[in-house]
Amino acid sequence: MAGANATNYGRPIIQVSHLSKVYSNDSVETVALADVSFEVREGEFVAIMGPSGSGKSTLMHILGALDTPTSGTYVLDGKNVGQLSRDELAAIRNKNIGFVFQAYNLLPRTTALKNVMIPMAYARVPKTERLKRATALLDRVGLGDRIDHASNQLSGGQQQRVAIARAMAMNPSIILADEPTGNLATAQGEEIIAIFQDLNDQGHTIVMITHEPYIAEHAKRTVFIQDGRIVKDTDSHTSKRAFVQKEH
Amino acid sequence: MEFFETLTTALEALKLNKMRTALAMLGIVIGIGAVIALVSLGQASQQTVQTQIQSLGSNMLTVSPGAQNSGGIRGASGGGTTLTNDDAKAIASSTQITTVAKVSPELSRRAQIIAGRNNENAQILGATPAYADVRKVTVSSGRFLSQQDVDGMQRVAVLGPTAISNLFPSGASPIGQSIRISNISFRVIGVTTSKGGTGFMNQDDIAIIPLTTAQKLVFGVNYLGSISIEAKSADVMNQARDQVGYFLLARHKITNPYQADFSIFSQEDILGAATQVTGTFTMLLSGIATISLLVGGIGIMNVMLITVIERTREIGLRKSLGARDRDVVSQFLAEAVILTVVGGFLGMIIGVGLSYIISSLMGLPFTLSLSAVILAIGVSGAIGIVFGLYPARKAARLSPIEALRFE
Known part of the structure; x- marks a missing residue:
């Protein structure tokens, strides 16, 4: 399947093979992912679509090194994630991947600026550098005038923009976004997608879960997941569009 | 971080x-x-x-009448009647005992003291002038007991500052005033300097009267409550204890030291216990x-x-x-x-x-x-x-x- 997706993008940066995740809860086993294999190349913008409970969030968490698979391997930028120590995983979450959550997940009662500086604190970036970078990032997502606002004083769209700035704090090559527009009105959602589009244009690899076909249109490739399996994977803009038109 | x-x-x-x-x-x-x-x-x-305890005198030994065995029943320590005035005199005058400086025979009980409309229950101590030396007692006004007071069985009393403030709250000089102890009239001749202490430890709530007066007039007994002994120095305490102990054993015709009818404590013993x-x-x-x-x-x-x-x-x-x-x-x-x-x-x-x-x-x-x-x-x-x-x-x-x- 990976071979079929080979396009004019760079080297593979995410390689998962035979990934599965089973949750056991009081003798009841729930299969969230069943034998998922695919590849993401540097500079791609991949949309992941699928109904609720299809396992796409689970896949996203494993890709973000927030969760571990039951079986299968995940190679990130040449490193086998399954063999890394807890500290090495922390470093990956810190430097290689920026994660954007549906629920923003900002620290409440904490300013936008401080929220963006958190990953840099864990990376021991010097204070002055942190301030400079965080200010620039907030400026870039259009919140230059709100850096001292507490996160809970901001609107949903503004909070998500702070979250994107935070994901960008360590300038990671990969940005994973789990339904970043799910809690937002369409207009705000479009602004957020524009930012992701912009980041992708600058060379960041983006993997994004979305429910909205119009958002998936921004992606260069869409992966459809159902019942823990990849049911369709488009590797070109045209074929994806054809699929969407057929579905709707 | x-x-x-x-x-x-x-x-x-x-x-x-x-x-x-x-x-x-x-x-x-x-x-x-x-x-x-x-x-x-x-x-x-x-x-x-x-x-x-240290203010009581650092080279002091106390001889207490020991527990008496009568018909197999062992009485309370210190409650005995085995120490007499003659014991005290003999210790003081003995040539065998070389390490003792002063001997103070004492008899102490509690009794009611009345002064005009005021009264209190205080410690009544029968003593001799040696008490002031052995116990390091000084007077702040008036004088302490004299040998004449003891020999003449005088009805005079030296009061502690707490007793004074209880009995003479007006603050007028108590010297020469009359007080009654067990219905016997006494004349106040002196006030001791405060030694401090509170509650049961109060050494200032006291009336010191001549030993003879205490024995014959007030309490009607002829034995001693205790004998306080001042050793010549702190270094000879153990020697003094041994000398006094064997001397008294011989005087009381007791051969087995474990059956002694008295006991000797040093300040150190009491200090240690306290x-x-x-x-x-x-x-x-x-x-x-x-x-x-x-x-x-x-x-x-x-x-x-x-x-x-x-x-x-x-x-x-x-x-x-x-x-x-x-x-x-x-x-x-x-x-x-x-x-x-x-x-x-x-x-x-x-x-x-x-x-x-x-x-x-x-x-x-x-x-x-x-x-x-x-x-x-x-x-x-x-x-x-x-x-x-x-x-x-x-x-x-x-x-x-x-x-x-x-x-």
């Missing part, structure tokens, strides 16, 4: 929930405060007892205080556990942003240690203040137990680490997504 930054983050987290922080700290404040106050008070009373009593008391107080400290520590652990549960999502978030296990541990540990150290410091202030107030109310000298302060601060730091470590590690071990999903 850097050390200073961890502290700042911890402080910010504590500030966000002031009420919980204050309540958690309260346990440690009370615990540390109690330890310092109780230990300081215990040491102060120990010191007081020691100085009081120090042991107050030491036990201090230990008991410290034990109670330690328990309260422990309870305070458990309170902190409780709060830290709740904090961890409450902030599980925050932990998940921080981990998803790259916090390592040790970043999470040190953040929560820093919070716990700040709680206990600040609490310990406040407790120290309260403990010192409390022991100052109580010691001034009880008339004890104010002593600050440095060891208690160091111990309390050390213990509070340790409590912070021990009771903070468990919740902190628990928080750090969570997988980021488990923590983020936590409701």
Whole structure:
């Protein structure tokens, strides 16, 4: 399947093979992912679509090194994630991947600026550098005038923009976004997608879960997941569009 | 994260929930405060007892009539009638006894003293002039008993300052005034200088009268309550004890020293016993205080556990942003240690203040137990680490997504 997706993008940066995740809860086993294999190349913008409970969030968490698979391997930028120590995983979450959550997940009662500086604190970036970078990032997502606002004083769209700035704090090559527009009105959602589009244009690899076909249109490739399996994977803009038109 | 930054983050987290922080700290404040106050008070009373006993005279031996065996029943120690005036005289005049400087025969009972409309129950002590030398008693006004007073069985009394203030509250000079002890009229001839002490230890609530008067007129007995002996120096105490002991055994025709009808104590014996009593008391107080400290520590652990549960999502978030296990541990540990150290410091202030107030109310000298302060601060730091470590590690071990999903 990976071979079929080979396009004019760079080297593979995410390689998962035979990934599965089973949750056991009081003798009841729930299969969230069943034998998922695919590849993401540097500079791609991949949309992941699928109904609720299809396992796409689970896949996203494993890709973000927030969760571990039951079986299968995940190679990130040449490193086998399954063999890394807890500290090495922390470093990956810190430097290689920026994660954007549906629920923003900002620290409440904490300013936008401080929220963006958190990953840099864990990376021991010097204070002055942190301030400079965080200010620039907030400026870039259009919140230059709100850096001292507490996160809970901001609107949903503004909070998500702070979250994107935070994901960008360590300038990671990969940005994973789990339904970043799910809690937002369409207009705000479009602004957020524009930012992701912009980041992708600058060379960041983006993997994004979305429910909205119009958002998936921004992606260069869409992966459809159902019942823990990849049911369709488009590797070109045209074929994806054809699929969407057929579905709707 | 850097050390200073961890502290700042911890402080910010504590500030966000002031009420919980204050309540958690309260346990440690009370615990540390109690330890310092109780230990300081215990040491102060120990010191007081020691100085009081030492003020009685440092090279003094006390001969008490021993327990008497009558028909197999052993009577109370000190309740016997085996010491006589002749024993005292013989000790003083014996040529075999070379280490004794002064001998003071004494008979002490409690009785009612009446002076005009005032009366009180005080210690009535029959003594000779030697008492003043052996017990280091001085008079602040008037004079002490003379040999003539004793020989002539005079009805004169030297009162302690507490007795004076109870019997003559008006403040007029009591010298020459008349008082009644057991319905016998006495003339006040002197007032002793205060020796201090409170309650049962009060050496100032006393009326000293001639020994002969006490024996024949007041109490109607012919034996002695005790004989106080001053050794020539502190170095010959043991020798003096042996000499007096064997001399009295011979006088009482007792061959087996274990059947002696008297006993001899030195000040050191009494000091040792008293120090042991107050030491036990201090230990008991410290034990109670330690328990309260422990309870305070458990309170902190409780709060830290709740904090961890409450902030599980925050932990998940921080981990998803790259916090390592040790970043999470040190953040929560820093919070716990700040709680206990600040609490310990406040407790120290309260403990010192409390022991100052109580010691001034009880008339004890104010002593600050440095060891208690160091111990309390050390213990509070340790409590912070021990009771903070468990919740902190628990928080750090969570997988980021488990923590983020936590409701």
